[in-house]
Amino acid sequence: MNFWEYLGEHHRQLLTDAGRHAAVVLPCTVAATVLGVLIGVAAHRGARAGALAANATAALSAVPALAVIGLLVPVAGPGLPPTVTALTLLGLVPVARSAVVGLRGVDPALLDAADGIGMSRPARLARVELPLAWPAVLTGIRGATRTLTGVAALAACVSGPGLGNPILRGIASPDGGDALAQVLAGTLGIVVLALLLDAAYVLVGRLTVPGGIRA
Amino acid sequence: MSSRPSAAGATVELEGLTKRYPGGARPAVDRVGMEIGAGETVVLVGPPGCGKSTVLKMVNRLVEPSEGRVRIDGRDVARTDPVRLRRRIGYVVRGGGLFPHLTVAQNVALVPRMLGEPADRVRARVEEVLDLVGLDPGAFHDRRPHRLSDGQRLRVGLARALAADPPVLLMDEPFGAVDPTTRSRLQDELVRLRREPRRTIVLATRDVEEAVKLGDRVAVLGEHARVAQFDTPEAVLVHPADAFVSGFAGAGAALKRLGLARVRDVEITDCPTATVDDPPRYVLDRLCADGTEEILVLDRWGRPRTWLGRGDLLRAGGSPARAGRPVRSTVTRDATLRDALEAVLADRAGRVVVTGRRGAYEGVVGVETLMDSVRELLEAGRLEALEARYGLEELRADRTYAAQEGVGGEARA
Known part of the structure; x- marks a missing residue:
């Protein structure tokens, strides 16, 4: 069975897998964004806290995602929970880093102006610092989403949902007639999904970054 | 508020x-x-x-x-x-x-x-x-x-x-x-x-x-x-x-004194004006009637736009909107005489337009008016300085007198 025949026969299943794939990636991205920005806010002021956060997140990114998922199975059980946890941890790394970069990049003169007109610290953060850091943060989120879309394929290893399943099936039965088609369909599905999400971020950027600070 | x-x-x-x-x-x-x-x-x-x-x-x-x-x-x-x-x-x-x-x-x-x-x-x-x-x-x-x-x-x-x-x-x-x-x-x-x-x-x-x-x-x-x-x-x-x-x-403290006096302190004169919407006929009539070389054309909001001479109008085919020499620099009443002097010296006809709020025309200041004021001002400055010195000497004389006579200085004043 060649690739196109496989696609014709299984497109419904593939679409469902793609939908589930996105349904895993997106909530993880949101969770990673919230946690990452919180870490960035906590870490950007002090030099030592910033370095600590940078190192910790760098170390985190070095841990193989497969190992994280595998290690979490005994604790969280199979399927969705270990996948979500691992993806969130993985996604948090680029977001936290870009948040630190974005917040540190805010012009000190503007912070002076914000203090000078009587903004409280929380107000300054919410109304000046975060909006100005947002383009950088968004770049981080975009990168995180790209990584997570790829890594989410590993969910299939712990019987989670998503486009990892056709890939895994293909690998598991190399002698089957449509092994190659399965792997190819899953992989290409992930690539297309990643591109679509990436395009969506361009739109999000257009809508949420005000004209005055668009690069 | x-x-x-x-x-x-x-x-x-x-x-x-x-x-x-x-x-x-x-x-x-x-x-x-x-x-x-x-x-x-x-x-x-x-x-x-x-x-x-x-x-x-x-x-x-x-x-x-x-x-x-x-x-x-x-x-x-x-x-x-x-x-x-x-x-x-x-x-x-x-x-x-x-x-x-x-x-x-x-x-x-x-x-x-x-x-x-x-x-x-x-x-x-x-x-x-x-x-x-x-x-x-x-x-x-x-x-x-x-x-x-x-x-x-x-x-x-x-x-x-x-x-x-x-x-x-x-x-x-x-x-x-x-x-x-x-x-x-x-x-x-x-x-x-x-x-x-x-x-x-x-x-x-x-x-x-x-x-x-x-x-x-x-x-x-x-x-x-x-x-x-x-x-x-x-x-x-x-x-x-x-x-x-x-x-x-x-150095140049005397020149800096020019930065203390303002355009509002000198005489601001009127000059013939027209607006961009006026018909060319009217503009030309005004130019001839007033016997002036140039007329100031204002835009719709009363802001000075161009200096228009008779020749300009003829050359531009009669439309006051397109002809003339653009007004480059203007001053407000709060501008210093120094700024005004600079603008006047840069102007071909030796005058500068004074504008009010939102840049609307208020009048012009010419080089003669300005020079007169400058002369007066410098004179006044010299007098003031003299007075200050004289006042100081008088004060000293008072003190000496008081010290010699052993009474308060105000007795003499």
Whole structure:
């Protein structure tokens, strides 16, 4: 069975897998964004806290995602929970880093102006610092989403949902007639999904970054 | 809002104000004392790094003093919550310090909104204050700072600082980043703004001319913010307290006196005008009737546009809108004679157009009028200096007399 025949026969299943794939990636991205920005806010002021956060997140990114998922199975059980946890941890790394970069990049003169007109610290953060850091943060989120879309394929290893399943099936039965088609369909599905999400971020950027600070 | 008592300004007293930074051998600011009256404009002028900014920032507690006190209307600022304090003190930084992600209106509305004023009041105030700084609210309301010129940005920064109608306004080298022409125009506007509701202004600058032009009193600061002289601009220029002040105020003090007198002090004359919409026939009639060489063409909003001669009109096929020599420089009534003189000297016909609010035509000043005033002014200056010297001698004579006779000096007076 060649690739196109496989696609014709299984497109419904593939679409469902793609939908589930996105349904895993997106909530993880949101969770990673919230946690990452919180870490960035906590870490950007002090030099030592910033370095600590940078190192910790760098170390985190070095841990193989497969190992994280595998290690979490005994604790969280199979399927969705270990996948979500691992993806969130993985996604948090680029977001936290870009948040630190974005917040540190805010012009000190503007912070002076914000203090000078009587903004409280929380107000300054919410109304000046975060909006100005947002383009950088968004770049981080975009990168995180790209990584997570790829890594989410590993969910299939712990019987989670998503486009990892056709890939895994293909690998598991190399002698089957449509092994190659399965792997190819899953992989290409992930690539297309990643591109679509990436395009969506361009739109999000257009809508949420005000004209005055668009690069 | 101008009915608030705060609009009359507040007194600002600095008392032994000192700032030491860790690791600094000597304090950055060393025991500065100054009393600034309500509604007064005081300019702190000094070389870069003399601590004038630090002094300013200790007033609104952006910098906490190591020693000493700041009192506003008699109340120690150290006893006020810094965030609340700053909402009651206008603060303008170099270039305006606008937030680039917010629109002009949002930037200006920040302080009134933080003070919890109702939305419709805030909206009305934003319009009012934009108008006050010479920006058309309709045109600028929704623009973002990147679509403004340097001068407009600074105006919006000023509007933001004035939005809550603060009794005290601090300006930290506000005109540092704008080109000279815009700078002198903005300075003129500040002179006007200062007069409207009186408020206390403390401005830091490194430019002596700016200090002399804007200040009711000028404080010349030396190293460690030592107050070398705190006096009227005239006194600083004519009677510098010491070598540092005379060195800093520089040579050409007589010329700088021109920076003290304003266009409003000289005679502003009328000149024949027409508007762009007038029919060419009418314009030509006026040109012939008045027997003048040129007529000033105003645009629809009454702003000077071009100088139009008879020849120009014929050459352009009769339309006053397209012909003539564009009016390059104008001055306001608050401009200094120095600026006016410069503009007049650059003009072919030796005159400069005086404009009022929003750049509308008010009259012209010619080179003869200006030179007469300059002559009078310099004469007056010389007399004043003589009088001061004479007064000093008289005082000394009094003292000597009193010392010799053992009675109070006032007995003779």
